[in-house]
Amino acid sequence: MTTMSGEPGENRKMRSKRIRPYALTGGRTRPRHELLVEALVSVPRYDPGLPDSLMPESRALYERARTRVSIAELSVALSMPLGVVRVLISDLAAQGAVYIHPTAHAHHHDREMLGRILDGLERLRI
Template sequence: MAGDRDWWFDEAAGPLIRPYAMTRGRTRPGAPNLNLVTQIRASRNRSDLSQLTPEHQEIVDLCERPLSVAEIAAYLNIPLVVAKILISDLLELGDVVAGAPFQTSDIVDTKFLQAVLDGIRRI
């Protein structure tokens, strides 16, 4: 996947495709509730990925496991607002789903939580 990106990325200059080109001139995401820690995951019911831009496809590929919006921006080496706009597009198409960061109530292994707490107390 990294080899596919080499043609548009110059280590010294950064992305050769301008952010406004990636977002088609948009400056605000359509989904207003995206923040740095919103978890994004690829949907099981996807649209035709061949119709998506390479950046959109890369986000879907990255999100086979849940990633935060900030992680996606970092992996793609794009500004956060650009990541939010691209993710918003994918949310509208149903290719990804967004959720809140996991809560400690989602963790059922209390032994794990106790081990973490014990480790913090030893510090």
């Protein structure tokens, strides 16, 4: 698709900036899976045909998760609200497209883990 500026695909890139988060998630605010910000996801078996069938936002998450990455990192790297990332990653996991790695402290946060998360977020701000 070519836009007035002549850049192929430019309209597709801009769509994410104009569309409301609830439209991306179908109005859902809660993911199917419990996904903490430190939860790691990855693509177990990359399917080169799958991205073509995904919305641009889900496609970007799928491509970025080809290497193990946290929910927080996906949100920051793709400039998507954390809630949207959680819902879309949960949908991809339900399809078997991404794997959500078990979190050792899924229900019990210790100070050391929270400190590492805070340090990582502070480094991202620099």
